[in-house]
Amino acid sequence: MAGPAASVTLPDIQRPVAEGLALVTAELGRMITADVPLMQEVNRHLLRMKGKLFRPTLLLLTHEACGQDDPRAMSLAAIVELIHLATLVHDDSVDHSVLRRGMPTVNSLFSHQVSVIMGDYLYSRAIVELARLDDLEPIRVLARVTDTMTVGEMRQLAAYDALDFDEQQYELLCRSKTASLFAAACEVGALRAAPAQRRAARRYGDALGMAFQITDDLLDYTEGEAVTGKPSGLDLKEHKVTLPLIAVLGRLGRGERERVEALFREAAPAGGQVADVVRLVELTGGLDYARERAAAFAAEAEGALDDLPASAAREALRDAIVYAVERRR
């Protein structure tokens, strides 16, 4: 893949839209202002963990790369982050997760009740703000995302035998839980551009989201808690089957397969057991295969950028691909 090396940082990528992102942060604060003290507390917590505004960055960069200059882009970018926050809050509640980006989740810090209602609140706020913008088109694009996301999650819940999960189902899940919002953010950024550019922006976002999610699942195998903010091997511990394991399941010997199955029979697998399967997946080429797939999606995202005119924003979108696959957390 062409483009700069691992040294790409998020602030580099965000430089062309730094002013816009400051407005997005302000918009986000305005959108979730509430006069109930408990909600203020949750909102403060959410804004602290709001992270890197990666999706708003993609929206603003696509917007600029397509030669657009609509002030509503800042509101749309904040709305995309709001939808992202809403899904994080409900995901953590569904998974009973304790940590997210190294910080306590809403369900662990407050309660299950608070997280269900706050997720609903954040999503409702997103729709109210969307309606204020007087444009049906972004509502159409973004409503489809949460629809797709929830169907994907239900499909995951309904999968009884985790070890039957195949690569096609895995990609479907990545697409629904991650790539759909990336694709929508980029498409919304390009909403008023020529149809070919709008399609290219969407294709870029979709492929980038796939590369991003595969990399996320790889990091669960390769990085420790200090880096990712989550314990290493957490997915295996929670019996979540991701690409590195799927890649090798078919080619394991009988004894190796049995070690994996033993872990999946254990309600709470021990650290040693998890570390053993992590090593097994690495030695049998699972990590390499997942890296190849991430690189293939990264190349697809690069290809989509060829349909946008050359600009600093387009180069930043190119850097975002490198960032997505080479980041450490």
Added chain:
Amino acid sequence: MAGPAASVTLPDIQRPVAEGLALVTAELGRMITADVPLMQEVNRHLLRMKGKLFRPTLLLLTHEACGQDDPRAMSLAAIVELIHLATLVHDDSVDHSVLRRGMPTVNSLFSHQVSVIMGDYLYSRAIVELARLDDLEPIRVLARVTDTMTVGEMRQLAAYDALDFDEQQYELLCRSKTASLFAAACEVGALRAAPAQRRAARRYGDALGMAFQITDDLLDYTEGEAVTGKPSGLDLKEHKVTLPLIAVLGRLGRGERERVEALFREAAPAGGQVADVVRLVELTGGLDYARERAAAFAAEAEGALDDLPASAAREALRDAIVYAVERRR
């Protein structure tokens, strides 16, 4: 209050829009069609417990009473029911409720996870279907409802001392959790009517919703499980303070007050203790006061109907008021 006596039944009210309601049921089925078997199972369960389509009935009646005849009204009515179902599913999950209308809740029959995701799914579907209708106005009206509802629920969660709950806070809660959706359903029905009629429709729905919710809370004091599908005195058991108790709290003697406080100190109050407070509230006039307030809101709803032209649909809306305050469940 004028109008027919207690003999008003729901089918009577629904007669002028019976054909439309059949289409609403079909629309609802179409909207939640999913190809994931687990979702089909949950959807079948939801459609079985979908109840009486009271909100869609109000939307269609208001629509007709305002002289409108837009086929989209059927889709809007189905969407309103979808939003209602989404809030029920999350409410039951938040409250860990086991029964709803005498049937097991989604959280009890399936799981907490399924109910969080399914609630999100139903609401997402509602927004996708709203966007399909190519009209921002109903999105504006309905997005505000869920916003209001979630703020109301957070306010309730944040109330530390249940016995400090006063009538004003109680009305705010009724308005956010019930009247807001009634008002929106009626306003959406009258969306293309003259502004005065649209305002009247909204006022009618708001007052009707208040009367409906107060009656609901009264039924918790007066009716047994066989009738309401919920154990009697459940609100008290769960430390929920509603109008009958609020009405008398200020005028209880010290000994009486202590009996109430004892119940609220008990994590799981015994049946006898609940029955004792129910009797106390009745004897000190709490039920009478709540009935008076319900009647006052019913009169307000009647008054709003004067701004709509005479029609069979308007008479059915009048009957709906009687039904709301005189129903047994």
